[in-house]
Amino acid sequence: MRPSSRLTLCGGRARARLRALCISVRSPQPTHIVTETKYSIVVPVFNEAESLPELYRRMCAVMDGLDGTCELILVNDGSQDGTPQLLRALQAADARVRVLEFSRNFGHQMAITAGLDYAGGSAVVIIDADLQDPPEAIPQLVAEWQRGAQVVFAVRAKRLGESWLKRSTAAAFYRIINRLTELHIPLDSGDFRLLDRQVVLALREVREHHRFMRGLSVWLGFRQASVQYVRQERFAGVSKYPMRKMMRFAADGITSFSYVPLQLATTLGFIAASMALLGIPAVLLLRLSGYYAFEGQATTLSSVLLLGGVQLIFLGIIGEYLGRIYNEVKKRPLYILSAQLGFTDSRRDIPKP
Known part of the structure; x- marks a missing residue:
């Protein structure tokens, strides 16, 4: 089936942009067929149909520049817009793309967890789909990993397009949680980070339901480093983290690591x-x-x-x-998958959800 026919479910401007991208990968080269993955890039996705074509374009440029085979794992967290159709089209057009689809919305932290569970790379990068965290910063994380770091945090030197309230509450949260717990989460860091394979395997053993992944990756230990970058404005759409979700996220972080x-x-x-x-x-x-x-x-x-x-x-x-x-x-599952696309290799170490 030609890529153009795969895109019949995609609508409007996003369909046209995606068709142009898919034409360039109509016949994937042998280098895109993953035999032994070196880099996995995990991207939680929730209602990001407007951002996906640009995300994919920039991710391709980054993956092409890395010194090893790559896979792009896109985790659909119960999206209600055109995201599922776009994800399926991308996966059909590019052998490096894998797609995990949740049966419903299980939340951002569970989407990260699922991506880590299925990641096969020696190094695994976590990055959001809204392009506030630029994919072009991934080589900086990789460079620190190649120098021996096992957890590499991406620290925001500047936060463009964010209100004073959001910046101040984020700064206060990190200072509070560092005081209340024995953790030391780098200030102004987020979920954008790189994890070594050994760290990912250790994280898979932690199956708690109220997950604060930023704290868990610090709690595990290992050799840690950080790089700085400029956080950009959102490429399209609106934030999926309103104040109510941010308060719940903060409560999960504090109660998970502090009495x-x-x-x-x-x-x-x-x-x-x-x-x-x-x-x-x-x-x-x-x-x-x-x-x-x-x-x-x-x-x-x-x-x-x-x-x-x-x-x-x-x-x-x-x-x-x-x-x-x-x-x-x-002891309910952390998440339930309705589809797994593109995982052609056998991964026997995937934990139960």
């Missing part, structure tokens, strides 16, 4: 109990001496409301930890 919120509840409980133990004798003494300065109910009501509010807050924190335990003991 400090629970310890804080215990500390405040001891402080409140100590104040009560000191306050009761003082009130009794004032009452017996005939001097009682606490007229009315306002003070009592305020104290009860304050303590009640604090208790509810910490009950919620305890509930967050209990909810995570509940999700773990159910």
Whole structure:
């Protein structure tokens, strides 16, 4: 089947751009047939139909310049636009492209996990599809890996096109999590990074459901390095991480690696109990001496409301930890695949989801 017929499901401008790209790879050269992959590039994709043609074009240029065989693993996280059709067309046109399709939206971190599970490269790069992280920075990560680093972080020297609120909350989050945990996540780093094969195999052994991949790759250890790059504006579309998802992501990061919120509840409980133990004798003494300065109910009501509010807050924190335990003991799969395209080689070390 010719590439043009494969693209009948793709619409509008994206279809035309993709057809032009597919023509150039209509007859893949033998070098594109992966026998022993050196580099795997994992790209989580969610409703990125507008960005995919440009992403593929730039990825091809990067892969052609690397010193070994490459595979591009595109993980469709339950997209609802034209993304699935575009991914299938790319895979049919280029033997280096592999596609994993989720049965529904399982989330960005699970998409990364699936890509790592199926990656066959000696070095695995994780990068988002929105092109804020430029594919052209991948050779910098590879150079550090070739110098012996096993985890190479891409650190944002500048963040173009992001609001002051997003920049400030991101900076605060990394500082908070580094203080609350024993991890040291490089400031202004994201999911864009390179992992050595040994690190990927170690990550596959970690099957927790509430995943904070940025923390897990630091927690594993190994030799780590970083490179700096300029984070670009989004190529097309809107961010898939609204404030609500960012707050949930931050909660997953803190609760996955720190018990400090629970310890804080215990500390405040001891402080409140100590104040009560000191306050009761003082009130009794004032009452017996005939001097009682606490007229009315306002003070009592305020104290009860304050303590009640604090208790509810910490009950919620305890509930967050209990909810995570509940999700773990159910032992459900981390993700469910509806399709695997382009994986012609046998990969016996793929873990169960």
